[in-house]
Amino acid sequence: MSYRVLITENIYEEGKEYLRSHGYELKMASDISENVLVEEVKDCDAILVRMANITEKIMKSGTKLKVVSKFGVGVDNIDVEAASSLGIRVTNSPESNKNSVAEYTMGLILLLAKKLLIYDRELRDGNFQIRKSFGMDLEGKTLGIIGVGSIGELVALKASKGFGMRVIGFKRNITSNQMDSIKLTGDLDYVLKNSDFVSLHVPLTGKTKGMIGKRELSLMKARAFLINTARGEVVDEDALLEALSQNKIAGAAIDVFKGEKPSKDNPIFKLENVIVTPHTAAHTEEAGIRMSVHPAIGIDEVLSGREPSWPVN
Template identity: 35%
Template sequence: MRIVITECDHDSFEDEHGVVDPVGAELVLTQSRTPEELVANAADADGILVQYASITAEVMDALPRLRAIGRYGVGVDSVDVAAATERGIAVCNVPDYGTEAVSDHAIAMALATARGIPRLDRGVRAGSFDLVAVRPLFQTRGRVFGVVGMGLIGTATARKAAGLGYEVIGYDVLAEPGTEFHGFPAVTLTELLERSQVVSLHTPLTDETRGMVGAEQIALMRADAILVNTSRGGVVDTPALVDALREGRIRGAAIDVHEQEPLPPDHPLTSFDSVVLTPHLAWYTEESYGELKRRTIENVVDVCSDRVPRNVVNPEVLGAPGRNATVRAVRTPTPAPAPTPAPTSGAAG
């Protein structure tokens, strides 16, 4: 069994070796910057692990032995899942590894922006010792926190926001407005945008959600609203957000995910002191980092060993003839070892 990491900026791969070494599999780390390099480096691979690389139909066709693609993260928008399914290749992710980490980060960014903490910090360092720059400030109790996408992370964020005193409302395509969904009132997206002082986004990037928060939706938001995005950069129409911030039509924004990563230093979002920016790291804690690495490679090893992986986006391929063998057994989860060293940079959401 040959497994290739196409590219990755993690600083240690002990967790991955802890999974593959006992079964005698070969693990190869590459840093492929182009599709051509990826194909050359992953020749004869049974499985690949991907952090940022785009895995297209053309890439898959050039890797005839490929049986499994493991994504370091939740989203699989960088993988052509339909093409993989047509070719009998399993696409695996780790959909629940960062629930606590991402929801913690969303809350931290919302509070930092609402309290003007980065702006105050810069003021103190420059010799200012007053609150004029951030007035008015408000307590959380009595304010409305809207969660868009009430999946695992969205629901965890809602729970934490409620614990801080926010009135929480949620929107989800699966939720009927006027009912409760995962313990919180479900409303339409329009109502959520119109009522919320914090709008926190927790949706995957799909054809339906790309640009779902655009000029029309931002125009519905309150003048004292903050937009928080820890989901995917493409969910928000960034130029429309920049226009709203420039014109003072919303209070601020907190953005961890960006349409272009890394974010260019001269990007318009960097010019606003009402905006908090982080480098796509909401997913990271010591606990989530180790879990992500172990489970990503466990999924791929399982597929290549004719076992049912814990997580697979296209399960219909598991029994398909051709490039994917019939699945026979289910893995017993491996106990989690001690946390691994922190990554130096990068994102895995």
């Protein structure tokens, strides 16, 4: 029996080849709108999705559908609750991009600490005297990690072992308060108050949406920096804009924004104490290949009757 996989957006050839070599027929979606996917999923057994929203309506239309597998980690674009009620498995790829995001996070921290973009910009404008404005060393500084999953833990390892930073982490459910390279706490306020850099690594859920707001930002040191490579909706952008423009915190590096694609008129873009990037923390060739192959593996595991390596539900 041949199974058919609907791929909502293009992936690396390695992921497609994995599926073909295991006997799957591939169907590329013509568009990622709900109305189109509702029709195109009808004859498919699996969906491999990147950024498209996989709604209850789409999944109900897929009467043969058994699994939705995510290119990447965050599954906030998949109605997981609806999938569970329909008996559809959801898998993701948590191991695929963790090193890429962890390296990127450390890169952003270095850019902020060493003022590299400021030096570059000012020297290009003829301001050699910018060299009198000093950056800071990372050694001995405290990095606070909000969300200690696979990415957060790897950031902690790189920061502590590679740069001599002290690392503290916020985690809601703690089985042990000490992990390799990081001291854990269930007290978010403690992490915010005591960190020189705060890095966000939580998934977007009902509990994490807006978890960093005006109150939380007010707890941070005036010389502290915020780094967000998680999801834009985790941070109240208006509160962050106020904190940055009034120098209540020293600066921020933001890879993700509310609604995914920010407006070019976003007032945060006008601030000089902010580094912004277009959701590219996981954008390496190596991660792209893994993010293509791992969901393909998840599809094959489910359709072969095996427990998936990276289950979400």
